[in-house]
Amino acid sequence: MPRFLLALDYGGTKLSAALTTAHAREWLALERIISPPEHNAQYEQRAMLKLARKILNGKIPAAIGISFGGPVDFARGLVLLSHHVAGWENIFLRDQWRAEFGAPVEIDNDANVAALGEFKFGAGRACASLLYVTVSTGVGGGWIVDGKILRGADGVAGEIGHTIFDPNGPLCICGRRGCVEVFASGRAIARIARERLIAHPRAESRVRELIAAEITAQAVARAAQDGDEFAQSILDDAARALGFGIGTAITLLNPERVVIGGGVSKAGEKYFAAVRVAARANCLPQMRVEIVPAALGDDAPLWGAVALAQEIAQK
Amino acid sequence: MPRFLLALDYGGTKLSAALTTAHAREWLALERIISPPEHNAQYEQRAMLKLARKILNGKIPAAIGISFGGPVDFARGLVLLSHHVAGWENIFLRDQWRAEFGAPVEIDNDANVAALGEFKFGAGRACASLLYVTVSTGVGGGWIVDGKILRGADGVAGEIGHTIFDPNGPLCICGRRGCVEVFASGRAIARIARERLIAHPRAESRVRELIAAEITAQAVARAAQDGDEFAQSILDDAARALGFGIGTAITLLNPERVVIGGGVSKAGEKYFAAVRVAARANCLPQMRVEIVPAALGDDAPLWGAVALAQEIAQK
Numbered sequence: 001m002p003r004f005l006l007a008l009d010y011g012g013t014k015l016s017a018a019l020t021t022a023h024a025r026e027w028l029a030l031e032r033i034i035s036p037p038e039h040n041a042q043y044e045q046r047a048m049l050k051l052a053r054k055i056l057n058g059k060i061p062a063a064i065g066i067s068f069g070g071p072v073d074f075a076r077g078l079v080l081l082s083h084h085v086a087g088w089e090n091i092f093l094r095d096q097w098r099a100e101f102g103a104p105v106e107i108d109n110d111a112n113v114a115a116l117g118e119f120k121f122g123a124g125r126a127c128a129s130l131l132y133v134t135v136s137t138g139v140g141g142g143w144i145v146d147g148k149i150l151r152g153a154d155g156v157a158g159e160i161g162h163t164i165f166d167p168n169g170p171l172c173i174c175g176r177r178g179c180v181e182v183f184a185s186g187r188a189i190a191r192i193a194r195e196r197l198i199a200h201p202r203a204e205s206r207v208r209e210l211i212a213a214e215i216t217a218q219a220v221a222r223a224a225q226d227g228d229e230f231a232q233s234i235l236d237d238a239a240r241a242l243g244f245g246i247g248t249a250i251t252l253l254n255p256e257r258v259v260i261g262g263g264v265s266k267a268g269e270k271y272f273a274a275v276r277v278a279a280r281a282n283c284l285p286q287m288r289v290e291i292v293p294a295a296l297g298d299d300a301p302l303w304g305a306v307a308l309a310q311e312i313a314q315k
Numbered sequence: 316m317p318r319f320l321l322a323l324d325y326g327g328t329k330l331s332a333a334l335t336t337a338h339a340r341e342w343l344a345l346e347r348i349i350s351p352p353e354h355n356a357q358y359e360q361r362a363m364l365k366l367a368r369k370i371l372n373g374k375i376p377a378a379i380g381i382s383f384g385g386p387v388d389f390a391r392g393l394v395l396l397s398h399h400v401a402g403w404e405n406i407f408l409r410d411q412w413r414a415e416f417g418a419p420v421e422i423d424n425d426a427n428v429a430a431l432g433e434f435k436f437g438a439g440r441a442c443a444s445l446l447y448v449t450v451s452t453g454v455g456g457g458w459i460v461d462g463k464i465l466r467g468a469d470g471v472a473g474e475i476g477h478t479i480f481d482p483n484g485p486l487c488i489c490g491r492r493g494c495v496e497v498f499a500s501g502r503a504i505a506r507i508a509r510e511r512l513i514a515h516p517r518a519e520s521r522v523r524e525l526i527a528a529e530i531t532a533q534a535v536a537r538a539a540q541d542g543d544e545f546a547q548s549i550l551d552d553a554a555r556a557l558g559f560g561i562g563t564a565i566t567l568l569n570p571e572r573v574v575i576g577g578g579v580s581k582a583g584e585k586y587f588a589a590v591r592v593a594a595r596a597n598c599l600p601q602m603r604v605e606i607v608p609a610a611l612g613d614d615a616p617l618w619g620a621v622a623l624a625q626e627i628a629q630k
Contacts, residue, residue, distance in 0.1 A: 071601075129468060143568075145460055152569025153444060154602055159566045162599055164559075174599055244479075249567055251474045253458070254467025284477055284489055286386075287469055 003062035003313055004028075006055075006101075007305035008048060011110070012069040012084035015044060017051035018302050022062070022310060025121065029055035030302075041087030049100065063313035064097050064105040065305030067113035074108050074155050083138075106308040110134070110301045111158060112149045114294075115142030117304030118259045122295035127256040131249055132294075133160055135242060136262035139181040143253070161185065163248055165241045183241030186217035186264050193220050193234050205230030221267035235267055236274050243278025246291065250283040261294030318377035318628055319343075321370075321416075322620035323363060326425070327384040327399035330359060332366035333617050337377075337625060340436065344370035345617075356402030364415065378628035379412050379420040380620030382428035389423050389470050421623040425449070425616045426473060427464045429609075430457030432619030433574045437610035442571040446564055447609070448475055450557060451577035454496040458568070476500065478563055480556045498556030501532035501579050508535050508549050520545030536582035550582055551589050558593025561606065565598040576609030 002021040009016040018030040031051045035044065070082040077094025097105045108116075115124075115132030124130040124144065132142045139161030143150035150157055161181035162174050169178025182188050193207050193215050206223040207215065207230060223231035246258055260275070272293065280289045296303050317336040324331040333345040346366045350359065385397040392409025412420045423431075430439075430447030439445040439459065447457045454476030458465040465472055476496035477489050484493025497503050508522050508530050521538040522530065522545060538546035561573055575590070587608065595604045611618050 141567075145465060146463075148461075150460060150568070152602075153571035154569055156599065156601055157567065157569040159569075159599055159602075163563050163566050164597065176597070248478050248563060251477050252456075252472065252564055252567055253465070254469055254472040254474075256468035282479065282491070284471065284474055286471055287467075287474075 004056070004059050005306050005309040005313060006052060006061040006064045006103075007067075007302045007309060008052065008064065008097075009067045009110070009301040009305060010044060010048065010069055010082075011067075011301070012082065015048050015051060016302055017048060017055055018299075018306075019055045019059075019061075020306055022313065029057075031055050035085075039085065041082070041085055041091065044085060045096070052100075061101055061103045061309075063309035064101065064103055065113070065308030065310075065312075066093065066097065066105065066107035067110045067301035067305045068093065068107055069110045071156065072107055072109045074112075074151055077105065077107050079107070104312040106312050108149065108151075108308065109142075109155075111140035111142040112151065113142075113304035113308065114261060114296075114300035115144050115158075115259075115304065116149055116307045117296055117300040117302070118261070118294055119144045119147070120307040121303045122300060123259045123292050124257055129253070129255045130257045130259055131158070131160070131246070131253065131255045132259045132261065132300075133242070133246065134262035135184060135186065135260060135264035137186050139185045139242070139245075141249070143255070145253075160245045160249055163245045165244050180241050180245035184238045184245070184264075186262075189217035189220050189234060189238050189264065190215045192237070193231070196230070196234065203230050207231050207234075217264055217267075221264070221271070224270070225268050232270065235271050238264070239271050239274035240278045243275040243280075244282050246275065247279040247282025247289075250279060250287050250289060254287050256288070256290070258289075258291045259294050260291060261297070261300055265293055319371070319374050320621050320624040320628060321367060321376040321379045321418075322382075322617045322624060323367065323379065323412075324382045324425070324616040324620060325359060325363065325384055325397075326382075326616070327397065330363050330366060331617055332363060332370055333614075333621075334370045334374075334376075335621055337628065344372075346370050350400075354400065356397070356400055356406065359400060360411070367415075376416055376418045376624075378624035379416065379418055380428070380623030380625075380627075381408065381412065381420065381422035382425045382616035382620045383408065383422060384425045386471065387422055387424045389427075389466055392420065392422050394422070419627040421627050423464065423466075423623065424457075426455035426457040427466065428457075428619035428623065429576060429611075429615035430459050430473075430574075430619065431464055431622045432611055432615040432617070433576070433609055434459045434462070435622040436618045437615060438574045438607050439572055444568070444570045445572045445574055446473070446475070446561070446568065446570045447574045447576065447615075448557070448561065449577035450499060450501065450575060450579035452501050454500045454557070454560075454577075456564070458570070460568075475560045475564055478560045480559050495556050495560035499553045499560070499579075501577075504532035504535050504549060504553050504579065505530045507552070508546070511545070511549065518545050522546050522549075532579055532582075536579070536586070539585070540583050547585065550586050553579070554586050554589035555593045558590040558595075559597050561590065562594040562597025562604075565594060565602050565604060569602050571603070571605070573604075573606045574609050575606060576612070576615055580608055
């Protein structure tokens with residue numbers, strides 16, 4: 001009988017559950033739902049359980065891997081909190097799922113799990129070490145070293161979004177000034193677009209049409225891909241900040257490859273080229289700078305959850 | 316019969332060779348010589364062989380560990396060059412020593428080897444991960460992760476001296492501007508002292524007495540320890556730059572401990588306190604900041620070489 005692996009992704013705004021078997025490279029079943037606004041942890045738990053039961057359809061999983069969009073105490077299987085969803089403070093999520101299906105469970109934060117996913121199944125295959133960077137609302141990161149997630153002494157390694165790009169820059173949610181995140185995240189790109197449109201009232205840009213509506217990083221990226229120079233220069237600056245942070249990370253760890261995922265990473269080849277130039281300029285000449293887009297897209301955390309489940313199913 | 320381990324340290328300005336046994340924690344024999352000015356690789360090889368033969372005194376080593384003060388291709392046992400001594404370009408030093416005594420040999424650069432030494436025998440015992448930072452003429456670093464040296468894809472991980480502190484700062488030997496090294500190294504401290512004495516001709520400082528002679532970081536540190544405020548403020552600024560770099564490294568890797576060695580690390584408790592404050596200010600609140608002085612002093616590379624030798628002697 002095949003050994004079924006259940007992969008769960010608590011994504012903040014959406015929930016995903018998928019089923020596969022130990023050696024398969026595709027989903028037997030996949031369910032995703034967008035969470036309603038103002039939802040909470042209890043809602044997410046009920047909804048995820050429903051998704052899981054639906055795709056399992058009576059089968060018993062051999063192991064469960066979980067990606068959570070927020071800080072996790074890996075050793076204790078404990079969710080510390082969610083920055084997006086209320087009610088997740090100090091929840092022993094691993095034990096809850098173990099109790100539900102009687103199967104071994106492993107849980108980690110989404111950046112670490114996505115790093116593992118890209119390493120095992122995506123753009124980091126055949127690498128001994130990699131840095132995974134996710135650029136979406138915020139900027140996060142995860143390390144794979146010697147084929148394993150490098151979690152750090154407090155489980156918070158990889159915070160590339162909170163390395164400093166400009167100590168005189170804007171205030172970050174972490175309380176310091178000028179973190180890479182306040183220049184390079186999706187939220188930052190939208191903010192900077194808004195600021196520059198106001199500061200340059202006569203600049204021509206398709207982004208301006210959007211100022212009445214909500215300006216998003218996605219809209220800026222779309223305008224840039226349509227040849228809008230105003231939008232492209234905003235993206236170039238964001239890429240410069242991100243590349244600076246990646247260059248610092250390369251200087252310190254010299255990884256074999258850097259994989260960039262998250263919504264902003266889809267901003268186009270020009271954006272990627274600018275990230276590479278900035279990273280190359282911020283590390284030593286003898287260090288390789290191999291920066292590639294993520295291969296698994298939004299499924300990276302789910303595939304990483306499969307990899308987590310594989311490790312414990314094999315025991 | 317005890318298994319003898321031979322440890323060698325090519326330090327740039329001095330050569331050291333020491334002998335111990337597998338489980339001993341002290342030297343059976345130790346020899347050190349200061350190299351004459353303008354010496355070269357050939358001289359160092361002859362002199363080191365003489366030291367080794369003297370301390371071995373007819374014994375055959377079970378394994379040899381080597382620390383080299385310059386970049387090394389660990390996998391090939393190849394010295395790439397020395398920044399201090401001519402003639403070290405592309406020397407297969409591992410094979411030379413293996414041929415000499417018929418024993419297995421391992422060789423790595425001094426920052427990595429010193430990190431391993433502090434980890435196994437010094438200020439990093441009982442840690443799972445650590446960053447070792449050496450602050451002497453330059454600023455170097457080495458990582459221990461899961462009990463092993465983390466070398467990186469090109470063998471150059473740990474270059475904390477070349478993370479950027481101020482992108483508008485002075486030019487660094489690496490070709491970029493404002494690296495931690497140009498603010499925090501011994502060379503930098505001496506340069507800054509000289510510049511400030513010239514810029515502030517009426518400032519009172521004991522360092523001024525030294526301007527006729529050569530100003531060294533050691534002299535600045537001594538003056539600071541005697542209560543000289545001018546000297547202390549130079550050290551404080553150097554500590555701030557170093558702490559900034561260490562904070563960045565903590566943000567990215569979240570090590571259990573940071574161990575600081577090298578001549579400048581002996582600049583006193585005030586200096587250390589300033590490094591800690593700056594590091595704490597440059598990482599996230601949930602990350603530990605445990606920064607301690609090296610325990611093995613100048614012997615860290617030798618003890619690390621013992622640890623390298625142990626690993627291969629056990630095979």
